[in-house]
Amino acid sequence: MNILITAGGTSEKIDEVRHLTNHATGSLGKEIANSLKNEAVNVYYVHGPQAVLPENDAIHFFPIHSVQDLYDTMKKLLTTISFDYVIHSMAVSDYELDTATNEALLSEQIAEKIISEEYKTKEELAQLIKQVLTDSHQSAQPAQKKISSKNDKLILVMKKAPKVISQIKTWQPSTHLIGFKLLVDVSEEELVSVAQDSIEKNKADYILANDLTHIKGDQHIGLFVSKQGIEQRFNTKKEIAQGMKQLILKN
Amino acid sequence: MNILITAGGTSEKIDEVRHLTNHATGSLGKEIANSLKNEAVNVYYVHGPQAVLPENDAIHFFPIHSVQDLYDTMKKLLTTISFDYVIHSMAVSDYELDTATNEALLSEQIAEKIISEEYKTKEELAQLIKQVLTDSHQSAQPAQKKISSKNDKLILVMKKAPKVISQIKTWQPSTHLIGFKLLVDVSEEELVSVAQDSIEKNKADYILANDLTHIKGDQHIGLFVSKQGIEQRFNTKKEIAQGMKQLILKN
Numbered sequence: 004m005n006i007l008i009t010a011g012g013t014s015e016k017i018d019e020v021r022h023l024t025n026h027a028t029g030s031l032g033k034e035i036a037n038s039l040k041n042e043a044v045n046v047y048y049v050h051g052p053q054a055v056l057p058e059n060d061a062i063h064f065f066p067i068h069s070v071q072d073l074y075d076t077m078k079k080l081l082t083t084i085s086f087d088y089v090i091h092s093m094a095v096s097d098y099e100l101d102t103a104t105n106e107a108l109l110s111e112q113i114a115e116k117i118i119s120e121e122y123k124t125k126e127e128l129a130q131l132i133k134q135v136l137t138d139s140h141q142s143a144q145p146a147q148k149k150i151s152s153k154n155d156k157l158i159l160v161m162k163k164a165p166k167v168i169s170q171i172k173t174w175q176p177s178t179h180l181i182g183f184k185l186l187v188d189v190s191e192e193e194l195v196s197v198a199q200d201s202i203e204k205n206k207a208d209y210i211l212a213n214d215l216t217h218i219k220g221d222q223h224i225g226l227f228v229s230k231q232g233i234e235q236r237f238n239t240k241k242e243i244a245q246g247m248k249q250l251i252l253k254n
Numbered sequence: 255m256n257i258l259i260t261a262g263g264t265s266e267k268i269d270e271v272r273h274l275t276n277h278a279t280g281s282l283g284k285e286i287a288n289s290l291k292n293e294a295v296n297v298y299y300v301h302g303p304q305a306v307l308p309e310n311d312a313i314h315f316f317p318i319h320s321v322q323d324l325y326d327t328m329k330k331l332l333t334t335i336s337f338d339y340v341i342h343s344m345a346v347s348d349y350e351l352d353t354a355t356n357e358a359l360l361s362e363q364i365a366e367k368i369i370s371e372e373y374k375t376k377e378e379l380a381q382l383i384k385q386v387l388t389d390s391h392q393s394a395q396p397a398q399k400k401i402s403s404k405n406d407k408l409i410l411v412m413k414k415a416p417k418v419i420s421q422i423k424t425w426q427p428s429t430h431l432i433g434f435k436l437l438v439d440v441s442e443e444e445l446v447s448v449a450q451d452s453i454e455k456n457k458a459d460y461i462l463a464n465d466l467t468h469i470k471g472d473q474h475i476g477l478f479v480s481k482q483g484i485e486q487r488f489n490t491k492k493e494i495a496q497g498m499k500q501l502i503l504k505n
Contacts, residue, residue: 017274019438019466020345024265024275053304094271097403106387113364114380129365136357137406149438149466152348155388157412163403187270187400215270215400 006039006251007047007086007178008032009077009093011054013070017100017159018150027094029054031223031240035090036062038244042252047084049076051093070096070164077167081174088251089171092183092211098161105154109135136160172206181247182207187215191226198228209234209250211243257290257502258298258337258429259283260328260344262305265319268351268410269401278345280305282474282491286341287313289495293503298335300327302344321347321415328418332425339502340422343434343462349412356405360386387411423457432498433458438466442477449479460485460501462494 010032012025029050036046036057049065050056056064065080067073073095081089116135122128150157171180182205184198198210210228217224225243227235237243261283263276280301287297287308300316301307307315316331318324324346332340367386373379401408422431433456435449449461461479468475476494478486488494 014275020277020436021347022275022277023268024273026271026273096272098408101407106384110380110384110387113383114376117368117379118376125365125369128368129361132364133357133361136361136409149436152414155414156352157349158387159410159412161408161410163406185271185400 004043004251005045005047005084005086007049007077007080007084007089008036009049009073009089009091010036011051012094013073013096014052014068015096015099015161015164016069017103020149023096023098023100023159023161024053025051025094025096027051027054029056029093031243032090032092033057034240034244035092035247038248039251042248044251047080047086049073049080049093070099070167074165074167074170077171078174081171081178086175086178088179088181089175090181090247091168091171094185095167096164099164101160101162103150104158104160106156106158107154109158168201168205168207180205180207180209181250182210184210184212185215186212189214194226195228195233198226199230199232202228202230211237255294255502256296256298256335256337258300258328258331258335258340259287260300260324260340260342261287262302263345264321264324264347265303266347266350266412266415267320268354271400274347274349274351274410274412275304276302276345276347278302278305280307280344282494283341283343284308285491285495286343286498289499290502293499295502298331298337300324300331300344321350321418325416325418325421328422329425332422332429337426337429339430339432340426341432341498342419342422345436346418347415350415352411352413354401355409355411357407357409358405360409419452419456419458431456431458431460432501433461435461435463436466437463440465445477446479446484449477450481450483453479453481462488 011029012027015023017023033055036048039046040059046062048062049067052068065076067076113132113135116131120131122131168182182201184201186194194212198212201210212226212228221239223240225237226233235246237246262280263278266274268274284306287299290297291310297313299313300318303319316327318327364383364386367382371382373382419433433452435452437445445463449463452458452461463477463479472490474491476488477484486497488497
C-alpha cells in the first residue's frame with residue numbers, strides 16, 4: 004500500500020534573501036507518518052523547508068520549497084505511482100511573487116496609463132488602474148538579486164499560485180484524497196461549510212478542518228468532514244493520526 | 255567581558271499563517287559563539303526563529319521574531335548591560351508590513367483620490383497616486399487574521415522597519431560594533447564601498463562584508479572592512495570566527 008503525505012509549509016522566493024513563508028511546523032504530518040511506522044505501508048513524504056521530519060528510514064522524502072516545486076513533485080509522483088491515499092496536510096501558499104516594485108515606480112506606471120487612455124467615470128478610472136495592477140506587472144522591473152531598500156515602500160504584488168489540491172484527482176482519479184483546511188477564529192458552522200466547499204471543488208473524500216485558535220502544543224482540535232458532514236472529532240494530533248491510520252488500514 | 259551576538263534572520267508577520275522571512279541559517283553566529291566557549295566571556299545571543307543555536311549552557315539566549323522585537327530586545331540589553339563588543343550578524347528585514355490589500359481595493363482608493371483632487375501634469379498625477387501608496391494605507395483594510403485568497407492579486411505594501419544597527423552606538427556609545435553586510439553578486443569594490451558607507455552611517459568599528467554567491471557550505475568568503483579599507487580576508491566560517499575571537503580577546 005502506498006500513501007502520499009504532504010507536510011510543513013511552502014516558501015515563496017521574493018529575492019535571494021527574502022521569502023514569503025507559510026508557517027507550519029509539519030508536526031501533524033510527522034505524527035501521521037509515525038503512526039504508520041509498523042504497518043505494511045510505503046510512505047512518500049513531501050515536505051517544506053522548515054518541517055520537522057518523522058524518523059523512519061523506510062520513508063521516501065521529497066523536499067520542496069515553492070508552490071511550483073510542490074506542483075511539479077506531486078504531478079510526477081501521482082502520474083507514476085499508484086497511491087491508496089493522499090494526505091495533503093501541507094500549508095500551501097495561495098500566492099506567489101508577481102512583481103516587487105516601489106511607490107515611485109508604481110505611481111509612474113499608473114499615471115502613464117491614465118494619461119494615455121480615456122475614462123468618463125470613477126469606475127472606469129478604477130478599472131484602468133486595476134489593469135496596471137493586474138496585467139502589466141510582469142515587465143515592471145527586472146528580477147532582482149537583492150531588492151534595493153532605498154525606497155520608502157516595498158510593494159509586493161503577488162499573483163495566484165497553481166492550486167495543487169484541485170489537481171490531485173485529475174492526476175490520479177482512483178486515489179483517496181484527504182485535504183486539510185486551516186482557518187482562524189471562525190465558527191464551527193463556517194469551518195464545516197468551507198470544508199464541504201473544498202470537498203466539492205477539489206473532489207476530496209475528506210477534509211480535516213481546523214482552527215488555528217484551537218491548536219496549541221499537543222492540543223489540536225480537528226473536525227473530520229465528509230460530503231455528509233462531521234464524521235469524527237479529534238482533540239490531539241495523536242488522535243488525528245490514529246484516525247487517519249484506521250481509515251487507511253480499513254481500506 | 256560581555257559580548258552581544260545577533261544571528262539568524264527576522265520574520266515579519268503578514269497574517270496569522272504567513273510571514274516574510276529573511277533567510278539566514280545563523281550558522282556564522284553559532285560558529286562565533288562556539289569559538290568563545292572556553293574563554294572568560296559572557297555571551298548574550300539574540301537570534302531569529304529558525305536560527306541554528308550554539309550548544310553552550312553558559313549562553314544567555316534571547317529569541318526574537320520581528321524587527322520591532324529585535325529593536326526592543328537590543329535596546330533593553332544595550333541600555334542595561336555594558337558590552338565590549340556587539341557582533342550584529344543577523345539578517346534584519348529592511349521592511350515590515352504596512353498594509354495587505356488587493357487590486358480591486360487599491361484601484362478604488364487611487365481612483366477616489368484622483369477624482370477628488372486637481373492635477374495638471376503627469377508628474378502631479380503620479381504624485382497623487384504616490385500619496386495613496388505612501389500615506390493612506392494604514393487604514394486601508396482592518397488587520398486580518400488570515401488574508402482572504404479570493405482576489406487575483408495580494409498586494410503587500412511594506413514600510414521601512416526601524417534600523418537597529420544605527421541605534422546600537424546611540425544606546426551604548428562605548429561599545430565596539432561589528433556589523434555585517436550581505437550583498438549578492440557585486441564587485442569587491444562595491445562590497446567595500448557599501449561596507450564603508452555602513453561604518454560611517456552606523457558608527458560601526460568594522461563591517462564583515464560578504465557576497466551570497468561566495469557562501470556555500472563551509473566556504474564563506476568575508477572581507478573584514480574598517481574605515482581604512484580591507485583589514486583581513488577570510489575564507490571559511492571558522493576563519494571568520496577565529497578572527498573575531500582574536501579581536502575580542504586582544505581588547
